[in-house]
Amino acid sequence: MSAIRVSELTKSFGSIVAVNRVSFEVQENSIFGFLGPNGAGKTTTINILCTLLKPTSGEASVYGFDCVKEPAKVRQAIGIVFQDSTLDKDLTAYENLLYHAILYNVDRKLRKTRVEEALRFVGLYDRRNDLVKRFSGGMRRRLEVARAVVHQPKVLFLDEPTLGLDPQSRASLWDFIKRLPSEKGVTVFMTTHYMEEAEVCDRIAIIDKGRIIAEGSPEELKKTVGGDIVYLKTRDNFAAKDILERALGLKPVLREKEMFIPVKKGETLIPEIIRLLGESVISVRLQKPTLNDVFLKLTGKHIRDEEWDSTDEFREAIRAYRRRFDRG
Ligand SMILES: Nc1ncnc2c1ncn2[C@@H]1O[C@H](COP(=O)(O)OP(=O)(O)OP(=O)(O)O)[C@@H](O)[C@H]1O
Ligand SMILES: [Mg+2]
Known part of the structure; x- marks a missing residue:
């Protein structure tokens, strides 16, 4: 069964075609990686799947719910960890998760258990009553993963979950992400431009300039380099x-x-x-051969060569989308 289906998905911003006729499917209970350089169209694709953006054309569905026609059903089925942190730093870890549980209509009687379970899952239960502003970057990221699973979503979207973290925090976050499909029955859709991370995915789509240029398991993709x-x-x-x-x-x-x-x-x-x-x-x-060799072979460049090309305006737009999403 497919948890996510995307067909001929296209999103243009004026003359920029951010996502260009992209098609793929993600199997239930698997980890799917979207791999590509800055500006490839990864966040745009996630935002469409999370119902924060409308596609220009094409179709996208999550657990059979259409991302354009049934946004409320899609939202109940998903959890998101955004590229930039959206935790409330003046609240405790516990309060951040509780607030989320209320927003997502988690049954009042179940809230406490669910929040505590999520905190235990990412190893932050002992720190539950500390303010988030006293947390390290790695702990904040783990807390965001915990928050995203409090309402027991079927699909979890992680946009660059480990960006800017030191190698140790990245490895520890990965331990939790890897356990999600088997222990929580969650399908994971994640973006990254760290090649080593993409290795743990069951399947990978490599995206460049809005187009998927290769798809397969890490092993299959590396075999193409030979x-x-x-x-x-x-x-x-x-x-x-x-x-x-x-x-x-x-x-x-x-x-x-x-x-x-x-x-x-x-x-x-x-x-x-x-x-x-x-x-x-x-x-x-x-x-x-590494996945970087695969990318190099397909595009003639290294995945991390390109400079960050987003504008403040764009970041502000994404923040606005998020606020809209938080309000439901
Ligand atoms: N709201 C917007 N308005 C105008 N252009 C946009 C908007 N959102 C994205 N873009 C453009 O679409 C392209 C794809 O951007 P996107 O954020 O999806 O890339 P990405 O793969 O997530 O990159 P990164 O790795 O840097 O996060 C870029 O050229 C970007 O500038
Ligand atoms: Mg992005």
């Missing part, structure tokens, strides 16, 4: 290069102190290399 790289350091790199060329038909490329060897399948070749070179080997390292 080939590993073996990095090798030996006591005599020139001699080693010669042996590998003659005996295995490899084409090692010498760099300063090591060589790199493009190969089809590193793990089967490394034992061969070691057998041939024996004790001359100082170090050997295998690098598999």
Whole structure:
């Protein structure tokens, strides 16, 4: 069963086509990643799915509810963590979640349990009575995830959930996100431009300039790049290069102190290399293709090269949408 269906979705802002005939489906209880550089159209797509923006054309539905015709039903079925924080910093963690539970009509008798359960889920139960302004960036992000699941949504949208967090906070937030499908029955739709994060997704769509340019599991996508790289350091790199060329038909490329060897399948070749070179080997390292290599192959550029190109005006517009959403 598909939790999200998007077909030929297009959104233009004047002459800018932010989302250009995008189509995809997200399976229930999976993690779907929307991967792309700044300005690719990720937030715009999320805003349409969350009923904050109307598409110019095309269709989008969440759990069978049409995002344009049945916005109220869509909103009950979803939770959102926006790109920018929307917590009330002068309230406690508990109060932020309780306020949300009231807004979402969580049954009065269930509110306390649901809020406490969500706080436990992200490991913030012990800090529930602290003001959010005393929280670190990572704790705030975790609290936003907790808030987004208080009303037990079927689909959770996370727009750049880990942007600006240190690696440790990112890893800890990821631990919670990964458990959502199995433990909470939540389908996750997330955007990121951190390639390592996209690796945990079941499926990924790579979006660039409003268009989906590739879709598949991380493994499938990386297979399209083809080939590993073996990095090798030996006591005599020139001699080693010669042996590998003659005996295995490899084409090692010498760099300063090591060589790199493009190969089809590193793990089967490394034992061969070691057998041939024996004790001359100082170090050997295998690098598999990354999602960045996939992006590079498809677009000729790195995913993080582009500069932030949004205007203050745009940010203000998004804030206005949010306020509208909060009011229901
Ligand atoms: N309300 C708006 N008015 C005008 N242009 C907009 C508006 N919202 C988005 N855009 C433009 O649409 C394009 C896609 O923007 P979007 O925010 O969807 O990108 P994104 O993939 O989320 O980028 P980022 O990684 O920087 O968050 C950009 O060129 C942006 O400037
Ligand atoms: Mg965005």
